[in-house]
Amino acid sequence: MIRMAAWILSALLALPAFAQPEGPGKLVERVSLDTLKTLQTAGGPKGKKAVMALVEEKVLPHFDFARMTALATGLGWRSATPAQQGLLIDQFRTLLVRTYSTALTRYTNQTLAFQPERLSPDGAKAVVRSLLKQPGAPDLTIDYKMATTPGGWKIYDVAIEGVSLVTTYRDSFAEEARTRGIDGLVKMLTDKNTQLATQDT
Numbered sequence: 373m374i375r376m377a378a379w380i381l382s383a384l385l386a387l388p389a390f391a392q393p394e395g396p397g398k399l400v401e402r403v404s405l406d407t408l409k410t411l412q413t414a415g416g417p418k419g420k421k422a423v424m425a426l427v428e429e430k431v432l433p434h435f436d437f438a439r440m441t442a443l444a445t446g447l448g449w450r451s452a453t454p455a456q457q458g459l460l461i462d463q464f465r466t467l468l469v470r471t472y473s474t475a476l477t478r479y480t481n482q483t484l485a486f487q488p489e490r491l492s493p494d495g496a497k498a499v500v501r502s503l504l505k506q507p508g509a510p511d512l513t514i515d516y517k518m519a520t521t522p523g524g525w526k527i528y529d530v531a532i533e534g535v536s537l538v539t540t541y542r543d544s545f546a547e548e549a550r551t552r553g554i555d556g557l558v559k560m561l562t563d564k565n566t567q568l569a570t571q572d573t
Contacts, residue, residue, distance in 0.1 A: 396498040396518045396525045397489030424473040436526040437465045444541040448549035456554045463561035470568045482506050496520050
């Protein structure tokens, strides 16, 4: 599960804020290429902590973590109290940041190609497809699922070769919530983040 999530998150975006709104396709393409360029530059982020700082600054404002966490938690989300929901969002956010940062530190010579965005009939959602090209390996298809919000376009799921990030976590989250309750799920995420944090030192 973690390995698949790392592949998915290796293609996620470091999205700066812009005064003028952009369509989801143009936004994904421009900032993705800019992120890869930053990682290729000699003065780019070095080491896990530096990459995590970059993620904290540029990535987090452009993901709908509340929606992602609710989707990943499934039916258990409805039974969680507001306080529990807040804890779940915080811990899931931390897990994704650490997984994404780990994936970025392993970046080598991948390149990206993009296809036109696919908008929903009402224009409120979009899927942006990119191809992650790796030397000596097959291309990976990556779909960014996005929705309009008062804060602009936000990513709420990413799928690689048809495998959803949210779905990847949902089964384990649902099982934990069934057997140990929402507090048990929060503890599972907290323990995992603590374990990953010890690897950064």
